[in-house]
Amino acid sequence: MKLSFETLQKEFKRVLVSRHVKPDVADECATMFAQTTESGVYSHGVNRFPRFIQQLDQGDIHPDAVAKKILSLGAIEQWDAQRSIGNLTAKKMMDRAISLASDHGIGLVALRNANHWMRGGSYGWQAAEKGYIGICWTNSIAVMPPWGAKECRIGTNPLIVAIPGSPITMVDMSMSMFSYGMLEVNRLAGRELPVDGGFDDNGQLTREPGVIEKNRRILPMGYWKGSGLSIVLDMIATLLSDGASVAEVTEDNSDEYGISQIFIAIEVDRLIDGATRDAKLQRIMDYVTTAERNNPDEAVRLPGHEFSRLLAENRRNGITVDDSVWAKIQAL
């Protein structure tokens, strides 16, 4: 079905207010869920809303909590999210990193006791829209086997790198070949994955999303490389925030809460003049996109470059929402 931004936002807000979330907080949180969905990231917008409400109902998320600053070291700050709402707090923390970067050239906020921030790309994009390079990542509960293992011991720990420019270029990627959210999107659409996404119960590579969602033998992106990167991202987030690692979240908490996140903003414009910056970026983009195509019908593109088109299409035609997901939300 197709729904408007307003319908989505209103329904998200209704559910949040029914859980006694303050109206202004509910309004902002609902807006972020609707914006993520409108941008085309259905996996961590509308599709993930029921799971968010489940965590709210369980008491994992504290809707009245507000993040507080613990420590300041000039360009670096440490904050405690106090288990507040993940997307709202992440937005505030990237704003804080941007403000530090405007003073120091670079700003880094390390956050502990956080909750799932949904679409990590929202915060990279937020920095890039203001002219800053945005880099952020989060850890998670253990949902992926390290390379060579069968048992989940590492996080999907998505990494986001956003570059300001026209258009913004942004990589927003799980450390698994597919996020669980994208496995769900493919399963709901009745599609096989375009490449192998994990192992089946017999240890054979598989493209069946449902099999991997169930047995959790998801493949790290780049095999051992994604496995290693997931581990070091977890280590940095844990150390700088003095927060919980994937091991601690998994062994000490009953679910995915109390996680650790990093937000970095870097000011570009004091390091290079505007005309040179634009020319250099344009040359990179042109060089990449004019590579001889493997499939003549499929353009070579840069990450993040589809969002403006997707957003415009969704605004014009309405936002596609899976019927079963919408029924679930309406029943909340």
Ligand SMILES: NC(=O)C1=CN([C@@H]2O[C@H](COP(=O)(O)OP(=O)(O)OC[C@H]3O[C@@H](n4cnc5c(N)ncnc54)[C@H](OP(=O)(O)O)[C@@H]3O)[C@@H](O)[C@H]2O)C=CC1
């Ligand atoms: N714990 C958490 O918080 C987690 C959150 N997530 C979130 O889930 C969302 C989805 O993540 P994931 O499934 O890894 O994302 P995808 O695998 O869909 O995309 C990963 C990256 O690859 C780029 N890309 C994909 N196809 C191409 C292509 N043909 N050419 C060039 N670039 C391409 C994407 O750009 P483009 O966007 O332009 O398609 C994106 O930057 C993210 O928002 C992520 O933050 C994921 C895991 C855990």
Ligand SMILES: O=C(O)C(=O)C(=O)[C@H](O)[C@@H](O)CO
């Ligand atoms: O992979 C995802 O999608 C995601 O968003 C996650 O947070 C974790 O990997 C996990 O909680 C999915 O069950």
